[in-house]
Amino acid sequence: MSTRIVAESGFHSPGPADFEFPPLFGEGTFFTKPMLVIVLGTIAVGAFFYFAARRSTLVPGKLQFAGEAVYGFVRDGIARDAIGREGIKYVPYLVTLFGFIAVLNISGIIPVLQLPATSKIAIPLFLALISWVIYNYVGISRQGFGGYFKNMMFPPGVPKAIYPLLAPLEFFSTFIVRPFTLTLRLTFNMFAGHLVLLLTILGGEYLIFEYQGLVGIAAGSVSILFSIVLTFFEAFVQILQAYVFVLLSAIYIGGALSHEH
Amino acid sequence: MEGSLNMVGLGLAAIGPGVGIGLIFAAYINGVARQPEARSVLQGIAILGFALAEALFIIAIGLAFAI
Numbered sequence: 001m002s003t004r005i006v007a008e009s010g011f012h013s014p015g016p017a018d019f020e021f022p023p024l025f026g027e028g029t030f031f032t033k034p035m036l037v038i039v040l041g042t043i044a045v046g047a048f049f050y051f052a053a054r055r056s057t058l059v060p061g062k063l064q065f066a067g068e069a070v071y072g073f074v075r076d077g078i079a080r081d082a083i084g085r086e087g088i089k090y091v092p093y094l095v096t097l098f099g100f101i102a103v104l105n106i107s108g109i110i111p112v113l114q115l116p117a118t119s120k121i122a123i124p125l126f127l128a129l130i131s132w133v134i135y136n137y138v139g140i141s142r143q144g145f146g147g148y149f150k151n152m153m154f155p156p157g158v159p160k161a162i163y164p165l166l167a168p169l170e171f172f173s174t175f176i177v178r179p180f181t182l183t184l185r186l187t188f189n190m191f192a193g194h195l196v197l198l199l200t201i202l203g204g205e206y207l208i209f210e211y212q213g214l215v216g217i218a219a220g221s222v223s224i225l226f227s228i229v230l231t232f233f234e235a236f237v238q239i240l241q242a243y244v245f246v247l248l249s250a251i252y253i254g255g256a257l258s259h260e261h
Numbered sequence: 262m263e264g265s266l267n268m269v270g271l272g273l274a275a276i277g278p279g280v281g282i283g284l285i286f287a288a289y290i291n292g293v294a295r296q297p298e299a300r301s302v303l304q305g306i307a308i309l310g311f312a313l314a315e316a317l318f319i320i321a322i323g324l325a326f327a328i
């Protein structure tokens with residue numbers, strides 16, 4: 001089914017087709033723009049933490065302070081709250097995850113790049129699968145194979161008659177719904193945000209330069225101004241979604257560690 | 262003007278999570294107003310609830326473009 005809305009005047013509203021990129025170096029090569037964003041983002045995260053931690057001093061410099069702020073935020077705000085005292089063991093993974101997702105999200109509002117690489121479903125899917133493997137591994141190694149499944153599918157403190165209904169639901173929720181929602185939440189938040197930015201910016205440009213007239217220029221200016229506001233909103237959403245992804249990963253790990261659930 | 266009925270459904274699907282997220286943050290603001298020192302505890306819970314309520318709409322976006 002077509003999802004593109006074509007008005008008579010010829011303005012093509014942005015749609016999923018705007019997320020398909022041709023290879024950067026001509027036909028036949030495989031390297032596309034999202035890949036470029038991922039490579040640059042990986043280098044940026046790696047360089048940031050490397051230089052922040054390289055010559056650490058007692059009185060931190062600006063860069064070291066920034067690195068420690070990110071690390072401290074994830075350690076105190078996520079790992080310690082969601083997992084508890086054992087959370088410190090998983091902080092390296094959570095910090096890496098947070099930095100990687102945040103940078104790939106923020107690439108959506110960086111001029112020239114302007115593509116949130118996480119809007120391609122492969123990246124969140126892969127990250128969610130890593131989290132999935134980790135929390136299942138942690139649960140099985142902590143409670144044993146049988147114990148993990150028993151605690152997960154038959155949580156104590158529930159009337160026995162409910163178990164036939166609850167056990168398949170819990171199983172379905174833990175193994176299928178969790179990675180699925182982790183993936184979709186991040187992907188389509190970035191997808192929708194990028195789409196709205198495209199719509200306000202391209203629509204404003206079209207109104208000013210193609211439609212013209214007093215109405216076109218006035219409406220187009222409003223649209224462009226609105227796109228600036230939305231860009232700031234998008235920056236907020238991008239950081240928030242990175243936080244949510246990491247928070248949920250930490251909660252799942254914490255749930256697999258604890259015995260009562 | 263052409264279009265897809267999917268987008269109408271997407272708009273309808275936004276109602277439920279919209280109400281839900283509103284309720285979550287209303288409760289959060291209430292809680293912080295009554296007990297300002299509980300803010301840091303409530304913040305994580307509020308954002309978690311927001312993320313879970315929002316997931317419904319996010320799945321709807323995915324389906325609207327995929328089907």
